[in-house]
Amino acid sequence: NAGVTQTPKFQVLKTGQSMTLQCAQDMNHEYMSWYRQDPGMGLRLIHYSVGAGITDQGEVPNGYNVSRSTTEDFPLRLLSAAPSQTSVYFCASSSGVGMGNQPQHFGDGTRLSIL
Amino acid sequence: AQSVTQLGSHVSVSEGALVLLRCNYSSSVPPYLFWYVQYPNQGLQLLLKYTSAATLVKGINGFEAEFKKSETSFHLTKPSAHMSDAAEYFCAVSEAGYSTLTFGKGTMLLVSP
Numbered sequence: 001n002a003g004v005t006q007t008p009k010f011q012v013l014k015t016g017q018s019m020t021l022q023c024a025q026d027m028n029h030e031y032m033s034w035y036r037q038d039p040g041m042g043l044r045l046i047h048y049s050v051g052a053g054i055t056d057q058g059e060v061p062n063g064y065n066v067s068r069s070t071t072e073d074f075p076l077r078l079l080s081a082a083p084s085q086t087s088v089y090f091c092a093s094s095s096g097v098g099m100g101n102q103p104q105h106f107g108d109g110t111r112l113s114i115l
Numbered sequence: 116a117q118s119v120t121q122l123g124s125h126v127s128v129s130e131g132a133l134v135l136l137r138c139n140y141s142s143s144v145p146p147y148l149f150w151y152v153q154y155p156n157q158g159l160q161l162l163l164k165y166t167s168a169a170t171l172v173k174g175i176n177g178f179e180a181e182f183k184k185s186e187t188s189f190h191l192t193k194p195s196a197h198m199s200d201a202a203e204y205f206c207a208v209s210e211a212g213y214s215t216l217t218f219g220k221g222t223m224l225l226v227s228p
Contacts, residue, residue: 031214
């Protein structure tokens, strides 16, 4: 049971480039989310999804795009990378959409640097 | 809107000493509360959660937390720190009807021999 798998683990981009961060879970969880972690800021929610075909914005959605075509996958797209998007990105999933009491399971993160 | 405040970005203790990490929350409805731990270069791992059952919650690795509604607090404690407890700890809140989590800014626990 792999849990939540994120790829790649590390990436360096140049300003203006685009890329997709991959996230897959094998727990049949309905809820998936993307966070970014910056020093002293904790984790901030970028986008989330409560099921295939349903996505919504979190606290810091600008510059990012998501889609959810299957239950298992929830990719995060950077449309035109900017240095301010240098961060560690975490994907998480949980069961019990709308219940609030289910813990989230986290991937190991993608460390992204924008030059 | 829900929010979480963690007092102290860094807490230092000696091995064997009491660990106390503070978390205060704001929520318009009864909250669900979580503590997560993050070891270097890893993702977040659930330590414990409060979901309106017992107010004293026991978690993994000897940690526990007490939900105090009157103080809007959910402080994390461990009677005796171990070197392996050195990590960053995050408090988070969610509410019934929602799946999104709001995190505090984290507290780095440093354990000295």
